[in-house]
Amino acid sequence: MEPLIEIKDVKKLYVMGLEELYALKGVSLDINNNEYVAIMGPSGSGKSTLMNIIGCLDTPSSGEYKLNGKNVNEMEDDELAEIRNKEIGFVFQTFNLLPRINALSNVELPLIYSGKKKDERIELAESALINVGLEDRMNHKPNELSGGQRQRVAIARALVNNPSLILADEPTGNLDTKTGEEIMILFEDLWSKGNTIIIVTHEEEIAQNAHRIIKIRDGLIADDYLSEKGKLIAEKTKQQTISV
């Protein structure tokens, strides 16, 4: 089976005046459909840069990125917009909510661009907010919400259009352990429904929820291994294939 994400020798160069900085120095990576991946690494190692490229928000300076077998570099602007809208749910490290509209309207936004009717939009947005435990904060604007609540609005917005690929940059960074765990249960659930999930995290515990852990250091992949959970699942599938 062809991998969902195929990254070959991707580099990302930032030029600031005379200074040149490679945030990614040649990353190659395959991720299959319905994988649950955690990306870890020190601050500034290039995790967000990689996520942005995977999420079609940014383009690599060189190298190749194929999503679903299609070369992203060659896609039209509108096609990319459509993929971001329907296929990918992105949770930003800095949330990126529209400041002047309330939580419900923020979550509704992706549905507007996918052409859903008003009634359906409200219904979907409300249930997405209920899912992240914000049923009593729907009419609050982002600046009337705590950091953790904003993060959950961002997660609700990423999930509202039912995307198959979920990219979350530190989705639990601002949450207490309990809400963090609730979000991880949400992701686990999404994974079991067949979605592909990639999260960036600093916390070993959170990373252990994923099945595969990729460690990045200085813009390069330093390590790529199965977590305890991943090993268990791999055992199981092996046994299943043997017994079949």
Added chain:
Amino acid sequence: MPISEIIKLSLNTLRTNKLRAILTLLGIIIGVFSIIAIMTLLNALQAGIETGLSELGSNTYQVQKFPAIQMGGPGSNAKYRNRPNITYDQAVRLKNIATLYKYMSLEDYVYEKTFKSEFDKTNPNHYLGGVIPEYLECNNRAIETGRFISQTDVNYARNVAVIGMDVVEKLFPNMNPIGKQIILDNHPFEVIGIFEPKGEAFGQSNDNFALIPITAMHKIYGKNERTINIAIQAPSKEEFDASVENIISVLRVIRKVPPGEENNFEIYSNESLIGTVNSFTQYFKYGAGFISFISLLAAGIGIMNIMLVSVTERTKEIGIRKAIGAKSKSILSQFLIEAIILCQIGGLIGIFLGIVTGNLIGLFLQTPIIIPYDWVVIGLVVCSSVGIIFGVYPAYKAAKLNPIDALRYE
């Protein structure tokens, strides 16, 4: 994405960015307002002058020693002053010899006079005219009560007077003045008629005068040292030019102007006066247009400023919208519609206020109501272009960025 959704989005952003929307609106309103108000007022003034002049009567023209409107430096006045007077005798000869006219009115005026009755006296801003019966036809005036000066009155130089409504109201309040005595410039006259009032134009009354037989005038002010105004009505529109030719040639003979020399009198008609006035206001219009354009430009820069200030915020917004799947086209239409709504609302308010203000001032000056359509269009186009260009151009640039670059824009 359907257009109705885009319009809703635009309205939403306007509602959520009230201050920015109001400031932009204000810029557009002021720009359009100033240009429309000035132009409305100017057009109203011009129309007022035109209707004022057309009151003189159709197909009529005037012969005078001095021109109606003098342009040029102070020295140019001497040229007219050194001309010989148009005397009463010359005017009477003209009336007898010339053939191509319907009515000819001989008029002799003195200004800044005070009139009195046994009850009161007027301010010294009234004028007294010595005339003949044809005055009525040539000046488009009518009698309300009583009668006008007759040929017999002129022949016998009777001390009779026909007075304007201002004089009636001041000197004979709540009574019929006919048959009563009036003192005009210290001489007693009997009131025989009252003119239909004409009201004010440009704050000046048209009813502050009294007329007496021209011969009675001569008894007071003398006959030979005075210059006569002649008002003439041509037999028809077609014969207007011929009539003017006829009068000029006869008058040149009477006044002994050698051939080849220019006339030592002025001839002007309503039409030629309107032309002069128009060429005059034209310059004024260019000047006012230029000033308005500058204020429009200032408003434009204001609009531009507000639009550009919000670019950072808007670029971030565009980044977010693109990141969650907005196509560049939807974003641009949203910003375009936003700018159009702002500019049109602002423009319409500005036009409305401008026309109202211009006409209110005009009303005060007794001029007709006017809508300067050409400037309405110019004002709208300029403000809208500024608003749209500076509302949409930054959005266009932002929409072309990577979502991430737009999100990071500072």
